[in-house]
Amino acid sequence: MTWEIVIGLEIHVQLATKTKLFSGAKIGFGAAPNTQTTLVDLGMPGALPVFNEAALRMAVTFGTAIDAQVCKHSVFARKNYFYPDSPKGYQTSQMDHPIVGLGHLDIQLEDGTTKRIGVTRAHLEEDAGKSLHEDYDGMTGIDLNRSSTPLLEIVSEPDMRSAKEAVAYMRKMHAIVTTIGISDGNMAQGSMRCDANVSLRPKGQEKLGTRTELKNINSFKFIERAINIEVERQIDILEDGGKIVQETRLYDADKNETRPMRSKEEANDYRYFPCPDLLPIEIDDAYIEAIRQSLPELPDQRSARFVSTLGLSEYGAAVLSSSRHLADYFEAVVDVCDDAKLSANWVMGEVAKYMNQNNIEIEQCPVSAARLGQLICRIKDDTINGKGAKTVFEGLWNQTGEVDEIIASSGLKQVNDVFAIDLMVDEVIANNPKQVAQYLEAQEDKRGKMLGFFMGQVMKASKGSANPGQVNGLLAKKLNALC
Amino acid sequence: MTSKTLDQISKDLAAGTYSSREITQDTIADIKTRDPIYNSFISLSEDLALAQATAADVRIKAGTADILTGVPFAHKDLFCTQGHVTTAASKMLANFVPPYESTVGQRLLTAGAVCVGKTNMDEFAMGSSNENSFFGAVKNPWDLTAVPGGSSGGSAAAVAAGLVPAATGTDTGGSIRQPASFCNLTGIKPTYGRVSRFGIIAYASSLDQAGPMCQSAQDAAMMLNVMAGFDDQDSTSVNQETPDYTADLNLPLTGLKVGLPKEFFGAGLNPQVAQCIMAAVKEIEALGAQIIDISLPNLELSIPAYYVIAPSEASSNLSRFDGVRYGYRCDQPTDLMDFYCRTRAQGFGTEVKRRIMVGTYALSEGYYDAYYVKAQRIRRMIKDDFARALSQVDVIMGPVAPSPAFDLGSNTKDPVAMYLEDIYTLSANMAGIPAMSTPAGFVNGRPVGLHIMGNYFAEAKLLNIAHQYQQVTDWHLQKPPSTGLAASNQEKGA
Structure with a gap:
């Protein structure tokens, strides 16, 4: 059977704000654990979030850059789940009312054509901290420096049909977010990473197949590899008459395989509800237009x-x-x-x-x-x-x-001295009588090709530094003169 | 000295009658002697208080004192106090020492007020009787067999017993007004957004609001002057100038339109309480007010709506108490799930767990629309009811609670009966309007409070009415018999 691959991407872009999404803590890569935190990022009792307007400007800039609907009313919601690096027991995100609505992005395919990929939405949310499982003698260390750093999650329509298209889309997003300056786009440091939703369906069928979600892919190369290896896995299952299980999978770059994440971590009802500590974001047309006008x-x-x-x-x-x-x-x-x-x-x-x-x-x-x-x-x-x-x-x-x-x-300076080249040409002609004889006997139209041998000899003699145009001219002139 | 008002102490300190250090030492000694009867304090901050008092005396001598400089007060143990244990009356936080001060606490410290300790309360402010405390129930100074109300029951009992002249409280569904009513105090819940919530441990963020609990409207105005104000660390704080709440206290009430909602005087109301309230309304009318019958048709819906919204927010707000970074942690967890389950099962009390369960259920997939969304719709209807009523009248009056303080232990087996106690107070939190309680009489020796509600940012108007009423009545001057102060009052009167 011929399978059609269907891919949608959720890209997480870390916004290049100076401070966090809901606190005044500085953001920087590689600082000592828990040094870039405030009461808010640590989830201390009574601490309250204050929204960083710089993140709003960046999200709106992105919305205008992809010609998307920018929502004048957006709302932060709490996504509730327990995990040690989630200090408040919830992540502040946007659910029903994201800041950016429908938009699109054009990607260039290898055959030179352009394809339009739909962007469903983009919303602001805070990142979690990090759990450090090594170096602590069987215990887990928690680093909350990354806690509450601002992310823009950009969700695409399932419009991509190959791993290469997914990479082209990711590259284009990368170009846009770095051009408009909302992120440093540093994938190795996690400033841009994506989850890929991958499913298969028989070519011609409209209904989408069951998808799996590949989590946290952080390089262009891995996107292509992870999707391809997942597609192979799914084809193997389907062609053996099996069924795809909807699940979250991790891509292991070292083993080049995907494997399911522990089901405990995903068996969550997130109980989203509007965050009562933050007011809805209200912006007007003038605000959006001013940003649109200032796009680079x-x-x-x-x-x-x-x-x-x-x-x-x-x-x-x-x-x-x-x-x-x-x-x-x-x-x-x-x-x-x-x-x-x-x-x-x-x-x-x-x-x-x-x-x-x-x-x-x-x-x-x-x-x-x-x-x-x-x-x-x-x-x-x-x-x-x-x-x-x-x-x-x-x-x-x-x-x-x-x-x-x-x-x-390195003596690579090109020899443009006519006399020097002249001498080298004469020497090559004198030292290769056999080839000269062949050249003279050859048909006129074959001689051009044979000239290459003499060219090579002269360039060799000059250690590659002779001006090739001059050598060519002189050789042709001198050899033809022998006829 | 312990029966003195905030206003009197402020004047005495300014006059040099005694020093802040003296009154602070006396206050702490008095609490140590007498509070075992009431259990109104969870902890005393003696060293910090004496240092603050010493600094206050320097200011007073230097002539740079504010009105509250050197005056002792107590914080409900929900306000984070830098360097001093803050428990929320929970085992979960029994050892928690915040490295920061709440905004309200900081404003009081900056004004020079001296915090002598932290008062008892219902755990995480969840309760109406102060029986849900890890540190034990609080007794009502007016009747040691009665509850002081909740959740700010420790603050109420401490002020009523004359242990401190004033205390802070928080009010999510009546937690300032109901204990003020039960303990014969003046307590005000300001407009939502008027007082910063930063550094106050959250129960239900969209409803929580802090306010003062005092012996008079004058004192409440003095406290609110310091507590209120914009705070850029609280996104729901309103950036609007704070008036001087003492400035309008003496305005006459001529022409004041007072609305009496018929729903506040229905079947559930104790008839003797109704009599007290109607007598108080008559006094207000005699002061020049016009009494108008009004209706708040959705009042009854405030109970089910509140008991969906508040637990929903609480279930999320209390998620941070997971034993990872601070607070109680279970012994020898076998894995992460066991760590969470036992830490929270052992760290939280029954009522807190009940509300977390209710809120978690209400927010769950498949139930969210039926509970949370519907409750929010009711909340909007209640808000509209008040908007309609307050376009006809200046303020709304009624009882604070259906009955006077009930007996300790009488409602502990039946949470629903306990929830019904909040029928008259919840709606002000749902609408976000200011509301207060002022002493209005006694039923069988237990105090009854008059409930005054007003429009957004009408705190000055409410305090003005309460103050005028207190000029023509002496309910607020009565002292509880258990303190031994009642007799001495009578002697003075004679």
């Missing part, structure tokens, strides 16, 4: 500009605008070298290749945009050729020096 250039707009004013291909523009940091990097390279196409080739080529090999994102790229720009300048002014530039780039990546230092120290 969004990824789709940026991509369009890359095509219209920088002359990039649709594909290149889409790739380069897929992350705010990547697009910023690319534009910074262009600012230095003033060559958008070469910049695009380098960023999508060597830079992407090295990042993939080293499994890092552009923010951690050791070659600054300024240095890459200088390197491209040296290609353009014929100081080095493309091949040499790749060697220089390797040096920049390994941080062995500045562009011009590496060129000088």
